[in-house]
Amino acid sequence: MCSLVRRSHGGHGPSAARLHSLLAPRLYVLAEAVTRDAGLAEDAVQNAFCTLLELSRREVRYLEDPSRWLATVARREALMMLRSRRRRLQRERAHASRAVETSDADRPSMGDAIRTLPRQLREIVVLKHAFGFTFDQVSLSMGISRSSAVRRYERARTWLRDILDPGDAGIEPSARQPGMEVVSDV
Numbered sequence: 001m002c003s004l005v006r007r008s009h010g011g012h013g014p015s016a017a018r019l020h021s022l023l024a025p026r027l028y029v030l031a032e033a034v035t036r037d038a039g040l041a042e043d044a045v046q047n048a049f050c051t052l053l054e055l056s057r058r059e060v061r062y063l064e065d066p067s068r069w070l071a072t073v074a075r076r077e078a079l080m081m082l083r084s085r086r087r088r089l090q091r092e093r094a095h096a097s098r099a100v101e102t103s104d105a106d107r108p109s110m111g112d113a114i115r116t117l118p119r120q121l122r123e124i125v126v127l128k129h130a131f132g133f134t135f136d137q138v139s140l141s142m143g144i145s146r147s148s149a150v151r152r153y154e155r156a157r158t159w160l161r162d163i164l165d166p167g168d169a170g171i172e173p174s175a176r177q178p179g180m181e182v183v184s185d186v
Contacts, residue, residue, distance in 0.1 A: 001019075001022075001065070001066050001067060002063060002064075002066060004018060004019050004022075004066075005019060005052065005060060005063060005066045006060055006061070008052075008053070009052070009053060009055065009057065009060045016053075019049075019066075020049060023066075023067055023070055024045055024049075026067075026071075026130050026131060027044075027045045027048060027070060027071060027074040028041050028042065028045050029126055029130045030071055030074055030075055030078070030123070030126045030127065030130060030131065031044035031045055031074050031075070031077070031078040033114065033115075033119075033122040033123060033125070033126040034075060034078035034079060034082060034119060034122070034123055035078045035081060035082050035085075036115060037085075040078065040081045040082065040085065041078065043077075043081060044074050044075075044077040044078035044081055045074055045077075047073075047074075047077040048070050048073040048074035048077055049070070051073050051077075052066070052069075052070060052073070067131070068131070068133075068137065068141075071127070071131050071133075071141065072141050075123065075141060075142075082119075110160075110164065113160050113163040113164050114126075114160065116159075116163060117156055117159055117160070120142070120152060121152055121153075121155055121156035121159065122156075123142060124138055124142070124149060124152050124153045124156055125153070125156050125160075127141060127142075128153060135149045135150050135153070138153075
């Protein structure tokens with residue numbers, strides 16, 4: 001992977017295309033989990049690859065694991081875009097109020113269930129399953145302790161189990177997890 005990054009960085013088009021085809025789908029899943037918006041996710045992935053190409057040759061040489069580095073950059077780009085969108089929406093709401101309609105499916109798919117998770121829990125699930133991160137890597141990527149990563153992952157698993165197997169009908173997952181109420185990301 002490192003040699004592919006070096007060749008891409010050196011301007012070799014086929015290497016850049018190969019690198020993009022290998023990593024972009026997983027980076028997109030991560031960015032979409034953060035933003036819940038396909039357009040923002042695509043932009044975040046594109047910005048991550050642009051950031052890689054803007055590195056100096058020396059910096060590229062020191063990349064030990066380009067896929068993990070790109071995942072971290074894509075996540076941060078997605079967070080910046082999400083924050084920017086949130087600020088824009090707050091400005092718009094100051095001038096006009098609108099009602100937002102939501103619709104719930106009878107039985108959500110795994111993807112739908114993951115999208116219901118609070119952002120921090122969604123990120124951990126995607127980092128663990130789409131990227132195969134260990135809890136140590138998740139903690140480094142998200143800037144939290146390992147034990148926090150483990151606890152959040154367990155909360156996410158419980159949340160998903162409750163959504164996908166509604167044995168406790170009528171009780172919202174947030175009611176079973178004190179302090180983890182659903183908060184809009186927007």
